[in-house]
Amino acid sequence: MNGTEFSWSTFFAMGGYATFVWTSYGLTAVVMALNVILSLRQRKQIIRRVKRAVRREKLQTQ
Amino acid sequence: MFRAIWAWIQRFSSPKYFFDMSGKLVPWFAIAAALIGVYGLYLGLFVAPTDYQQGESYRIIYIHVPAAWMSLFIYVVMAVSAAIGLIWQIRLADMVASASAPIGASFTFIALVTGSLWGKPMWGTYWVWDARLTSELILLFLYFGYMALQSAIEDQRTADKASGLLAIVGVVNIPIIHYSVEWWNTLHQGATVARIGKPSIDINMLVPLLLMALAFKLFYVAVVLVRARNEVLFRDRSRRWVREIIEKL
Numbered sequence: 468m469n470g471t472e473f474s475w476s477t478f479f480a481m482g483g484y485a486t487f488v489w490t491s492y493g494l495t496a497v498v499m500a501l502n503v504i505l506s507l508r509q510r511k512q513i514i515r516r517v518k519r520a521v522r523r524e525k526l527q528t529q
Numbered sequence: 530m531f532r533a534i535w536a537w538i539q540r541f542s543s544p545k546y547f548f549d550m551s552g553k554l555v556p557w558f559a560i561a562a563a564l565i566g567v568y569g570l571y572l573g574l575f576v577a578p579t580d581y582q583q584g585e586s587y588r589i590i591y592i593h594v595p596a597a598w599m600s601l602f603i604y605v606v607m608a609v610s611a612a613i614g615l616i617w618q619i620r621l622a623d624m625v626a627s628a629s630a631p632i633g634a635s636f637t638f639i640a641l642v643t644g645s646l647w648g649k650p651m652w653g654t655y656w657v658w659d660a661r662l663t664s665e666l667i668l669l670f671l672y673f674g675y676m677a678l679q680s681a682i683e684d685q686r687t688a689d690k691a692s693g694l695l696a697i698v699g700v701v702n703i704p705i706i707h708y709s710v711e712w713w714n715t716l717h718q719g720a721t722v723a724r725i726g727k728p729s730i731d732i733n734m735l736v737p738l739l740l741m742a743l744a745f746k747l748f749y750v751a752v753v754l755v756r757a758r759n760e761v762l763f764r765d766r767s768r769r770w771v772r773e774i775i776e777k778l
Contacts, residue, residue: 481585481586481588482579482584482585482586483584484584484585487586487646487647487649488588491589491592491593491642494639494642495592495596498638499639499748501635502631502632502635502752503752505631506752506755507755509756510759513762513766516766517762517763517766517771518776521776
């Protein structure tokens, strides 16, 4: 990409390796996003579960 | 003296102290990871020169190599934490080990798949059973084994002991992965950065590579803190301080 004027279509073409390069980058983005989403979802689930357990215990002691 | 150090370790490794501190750190690590990652991608995809042998396909390096480094780094963190948990009974260490496993498995998966996608145009095949690829695949199975033991054993302490032992034994695989390209005649290329003397890589390629490695590391820290905090909440769910915190969430 040096020496010539920048163009988005040559950029996305990746010198003919577009499939391999962009699949790699896309898949990495998906896996990393999943790490974030699943970790935050796990947090919500634990909070919900503990809250439910606390409520149940309170009902039993009443 | 030793008693003072021990008391200090106990204080800082208490789940409550960790939970309070780490909560403040997570956003900073996340922001730093995002900023450095974006800058690293910009340099790697737009600024770094084309490889004279591999053309543009080499740009997979900016995720493949950092992911592979992370797969090893996280495994070592996991095994050392598991060992600390086993030897000194520090519960927080077991939580960090357990929180690290799925992230380490993710990076191992990324390293394997991007390597495969890089191998196809360069070697003409998605997969070969060469030493580097095989030992990295074993690493993925070690992570899976650790996670399976964690979830299969009901009693938390037994689960930590069994999975921790597996993690520690599996450390043998780490030097094998690292030196595989020297010990065996592999299709996988040798080290370009981690070698004695000068790295055999152009500075304009090296800088984005190191930035991406840093971004991945910061990303790991942010996610492992979130997951370790989840472990604290779950494992200490019957303690009063956890219940007080959860009531407010």
